Amino acid sequence: MRMETSDENLVLLAQSGDGEAFSALVSRHYDLIYRLGFRMLGNRTEAQDLAQDVCAGLAAKLKGFRGEARFTTWLYRVAINAAKDRLRKRTTRQKAQEGWGEVENLNRQTSAEQQAELDWLKQAMGTLSPDLRETVALVLGEELTHAKAAESLGISEGTVSWRMSEVKKQLRALAEQEERYP
Numbered sequence: 001m002r003m004e005t006s007d008e009n010l011v012l013l014a015q016s017g018d019g020e021a022f023s024a025l026v027s028r029h030y031d032l033i034y035r036l037g038f039r040m041l042g043n044r045t046e047a048q049d050l051a052q053d054v055c056a057g058l059a060a061k062l063k064g065f066r067g068e069a070r071f072t073t074w075l076y077r078v079a080i081n082a083a084k085d086r087l088r089k090r091t092t093r094q095k096a097q098e099g100w101g102e103v104e105n106l107n108r109q110t111s112a113e114q115q116a117e118l119d120w121l122k123q124a125m126g127t128l129s130p131d132l133r134e135t136v137a138l139v140l141g142e143e144l145t146h147a148k149a150a151e152s153l154g155i156s157e158g159t160v161s162w163r164m165s166e167v168k169k170q171l172r173a174l175a176e177q178e179e180r181y182p
Contacts, residue, residue, distance in 0.1 A: 005021075005024070007025065007028070007029075007070070007071035007072065008067060008070075008071055009021075010022075010024050010025045010028075010071075011025065011062060011065055011067070011071055014059070014062055015062050015063065015065070022058075022059060022062075025058070025071075026055045026058065029072070029075055030051055030055060032072070032075070032076075032079075032142070033050070033051040033054050033055065033075070033079045034047050034048065034050075034051040035047075035141060035142065036076065036079045036080070036083070036137055036138075036141065036142060037050035037051055037054075037079060037082075037083055039136075039137040039141035039142075040080070040083040040084075040087070040133060040134060040137045041083055041086060041087065041090075042122045042125065042126075046086060050079070050082055050083060050086060053082060054078060054079055054082050058078075061078055069151060073148070073151050073152045076138065076142070076144075076152040077152055077153075077154070080134050080137075080138075080152070080153075083134075084130060084134070087130065124171050124174055127170065127174065128167060128170060131163065132163050132166060132167050132170070134153065135149060135153065135160055135163040135164060135167070136163075136164070136167055138152055138153070139160065139164055146160040146161050146164070147160075
């Protein structure tokens with residue numbers, strides 16, 4: 001399948017049973033799904049699992065793609081919903097296990113300084129509501145414009161702008177609090 005073929009044409013072909021078109025869609029967008037998963041989940045292994053799960057279920061979900069938005073906009077929504085499900089399951093599991101945590105691969109793969117920065121960012125992101133976290137993942141992580149993020153999230157552009165302002169305000173307050181009470 002040629003890479004010049006649009007996503008929407010590949011979707012139409014895949015919806016009619018063209019396996020090559022489906023493979024081209026998955027190949028083209030696997031990294032996007034993984035990156036978004038990593039930004040929302042903060043864990044490489046979970047992001048890989050998420051990307052594989054989304055891709056495995058994509059054939060069935062494609063039947064629901066109506067072409068009312070760009071394919072990538074629809075795919076962001078699918079990936080965000082899958083990540084939200086994982087976050088809910090993680091929260092439930094953490095509450096049930098109280099005190100037991102996971103050792104992440106990042107601890108072994110980055111230097112102590114980078115790890116400290118990542119830990120702070122992960123902790124700071126964890127203090128944000130899921131709505132703010134998904135907005136940050138799209139705007140900063142995926143570098144979408146506020147308009148495109150709004151379309152993907154099904155909210156107004158103004159709401160995206162407000163959320164980003166709220167994120168900055170909350171992270172700034174957290175950093176200031178840590179400076180005052182190290």
